[in-house]
Amino acid sequence: MSGEQKLKGKIAVVTGGSRGIGRVICLKLARLGANIFVNDVCDQAIVQGILDEIAGAGGTGSFLPFDVADTEASSKALKSVIKDHGGVHILVNNAGITRDSLLARMKAKDWDLVMSVNLKGAFNCTQAVIMAMIKQRWGRIISIGSVVGSMGNPGQANYAASKAGLEGFTKSVAREVASRGITANVVAPGFIETGMTAELPEKVKDRLLSQIPAGRMGSPEDVAEAVGFLASEEASYITGQVLHVNGGLICD
Numbered sequence: 001m002s003g004e005q006k007l008k009g010k011i012a013v014v015t016g017g018s019r020g021i022g023r024v025i026c027l028k029l030a031r032l033g034a035n036i037f038v039n040d041v042c043d044q045a046i047v048q049g050i051l052d053e054i055a056g057a058g059g060t061g062s063f064l065p066f067d068v069a070d071t072e073a074s075s076k077a078l079k080s081v082i083k084d085h086g087g088v089h090i091l092v093n094n095a096g097i098t099r100d101s102l103l104a105r106m107k108a109k110d111w112d113l114v115m116s117v118n119l120k121g122a123f124n125c126t127q128a129v130i131m132a133m134i135k136q137r138w139g140r141i142i143s144i145g146s147v148v149g150s151m152g153n154p155g156q157a158n159y160a161a162s163k164a165g166l167e168g169f170t171k172s173v174a175r176e177v178a179s180r181g182i183t184a185n186v187v188a189p190g191f192i193e194t195g196m197t198a199e200l201p202e203k204v205k206d207r208l209l210s211q212i213p214a215g216r217m218g219s220p221e222d223v224a225e226a227v228g229f230l231a232s233e234e235a236s237y238i239t240g241q242v243l244h245v246n247g248g249l250i251c252d
């Protein structure tokens with residue numbers, strides 16, 4: 001394990017950590033020295049790859065399977081980490097899904113599903129760890145939003161609403177716990193090269209690229225660097241903020 005171990009002794013939970021952006025966040029936090037709990041809804045066999053990578057980098061990682069949309073399951077799993085390991089210091093609410101369709105055709109069940117994973121999932125996980133963070137007088141809650149939470153996107157009324165909701169949620173939590181050494185922030189990626197965006201038609205990708213001043217899509221590493229910074233001691237006075245990682249797609 002090389003580099004500065006700024007997060008040594010910290011316990012981090014990353015939801016939806018088996019692939020995409022979450023996977024790279026797990027690796028980044030592990031390289032910074034944190035003990036990583038990789039949450040996901042998939043089988044152990046799928047998560048083994050990232051656990052091996054964490055171990056290969058000299059870090060410590062374990063699989064913590066549960067569905068973030070399930071309040072009871074989230075609470076049970078996270079409370080067991082707190083009981084067995086003495087706390088959770090860093091929570092990254094990364095698990096997210098899309099169920100895209102134009103509003104006129106959007107099914108209520110797709111609205112509910114996206115809200116339950118993207119927004120209620122963050123509520124479930126944050127609520128399960130907040131008392132432990134308050135008691136330990138230190139915590140980092142980092143939720144992965146999206147540029148579309150700020151700018152909207154046709155076909156993503158459910159997804160954009162869930163990501164905008166995360167911002168209001170985060171700002172409220174930040175105000176509630178700032179005096180206890182806990183920060184809560186959103187990292188809002190633009191268009192990042194992962195499985196989620198791989199499915200976009202080439203024409204749509206070209207149109208998106210033409211709107212990004214940096215001239216490229218982002219990488220999961222671009223997002224993970226922002227998360228690593230917000231998790232650090234150096235970011236202790238930054239709370240209730242939305243950090244956009246989008247190559248200039250929106251500047252506000």
Ligand code: NDP
Pocket residue numbers: 015016017018019020021022039040041042066067068069093094095096097117121144145146147188189190191192193194195196197
């Ligand atoms: P991926 O689809 O690649 O990964 C999402 C992960 O979340 C998967 O491992 C998935 O598991 C897991 N997951 C889904 N539902 C649940 C659940 N109920 N409980 C626990 N885990 C779950 O997405 P990305 O890496 O692209 O996205 C990560 C985050 O970044 C999301 O919040 C997304 O909205 C956000 N984002 C992504 C952008 C992009 O361009 N890619 C842009 C802006 C924001 P499984 O594979 O088993 O389904």
